[in-house]
Amino acid sequence: MITLENVSKRYETQEALTKVSFTIEKGTMAFVTGPSGAGKTTLFKLLYLAEKPDEGHISIAGFNTATLRESSIPLLRRNIGVVFQDFKLLNNKTVYDNIALTLRIRGIMERETKERVNSVLKMVNLRHKSDSYPLTLSGGEQQRITIARAIVGEPTVMLADEPTGNLDAENEDAIMNIFKRINAKGTTILIATHNKRLYDNTAKKVLYLDCGRLVKEAIR
């Protein structure tokens, strides 16, 4: 479902990723870990095509990013749910509108949008915050909204960049439980984290990045 072959990315003189290769099977919940600056966020940006690799091939959700035309990038992104490290919520829109945006972009009718948004809000336990604005919510709540927005489009692959950063243990568990439920439905999930506790109990596959290189790949 996610395959990288000798992928490299550099920014001016700095090498962000060097010859990274791995495969994540369909329906797997995998983790990518490593210290800050290891290349986790760069890897994610390459996966959802915010950046293009300088070398190598990436295949994700059935798309080969090397041959993908510019006009088809939205199609790829509709198949990937992304939980951004900085949330990327629209602070001038309500929680409901933030989540509904994913479906409105796809031209889904308002009635179906309402049903699906309410369903994911229930799943992340924030049904009562539907009319609130993101900045009035706690960090954990905002993170759950971001997850709800990522899953409402029923993606085949989900990427979560530090989804529990700065959250307490209770919120961490709540968010990991949501990921487990999504994964149980068959969605491939790749989570970037440097929190060992997260992947110790859950992961089938852990990728260790350091200085832009894949230094270890653990399969359980």
Add this chain to the structure above:
Amino acid sequence: MFPLRLAIQSILKEFWINLLTVLSIGALLMMLFAVGTIVYNIEIMTRRLPERLSILVFLKDHTPEGDLKVIEARFKSEPLVRSVEFISKDKAMNNLKKTFKEDDFILKGITDNPLSDSFEIRLKGNNLSVNDVKGFIDKIRALKNVDDVEHGGKLLESVYAFKQGLRVLGIFTGVIFATAVIFICYSTVRLLFYRRLDEIEIYRLLGATKAFVRAPFFIEGAVIGFIGGVLGTILLWILNNYLIGRIMVNIPVFSFISVPVGSLYFMPALGFVLGLSGVGFALGRLKY
């Protein structure tokens, strides 16, 4: 539906910028219409000029009557001729005496009538070019028994040259005003685009196509242009009915002014198209 909602939200949210844009577009379209009205009026005033100018064809002395008939028939067969009148030398003298009235003593010393037989030709008014008239006059000159031709060709030529110059100036000014409207829409859209850049980035990351991102801006540009056009139309309508009407009544010099009121109603459509063009130019060069 969603892009429409985004456009409406943006119009309301950025109310003051949009209002300023609408006012500017309205004012520019008014000026564009004023230029059009001037050109239109000149066009109308000069359209019937050839009809008012007559051509006098003086014949040589002792032209046989048979030839007169042939010449008259020849004139009448010309498609641009409206009427032909034969003026005998005697009639011409009588006309001259009538012109002088009490001062006809000037003519008392003249025993032989020095005037010539002539034809007065009037042309059809519409759509005659200077070249048509010139060509016709050359044809007349070439006729047998024609001594001289007097006509307002020179005046016609000057007026037409002036009209042509004014038309070019009108088109040039019109293009400038239309470009200004496009530029205003262009600037407004770019400003709004940059203000929404973070939002647009999120849309794109969530899978929005470029068309989806652009649609609200196109709607907004079209609406702003249209409202600007409507505003211009309303203001011009008021101006036409209350101000120009009064000026025409009180100052007779202006009574000839004709306002093409029917074209007023094209202004919203023009605003709409120019607004869309402004957005097209603004978004066409942006990378996102």
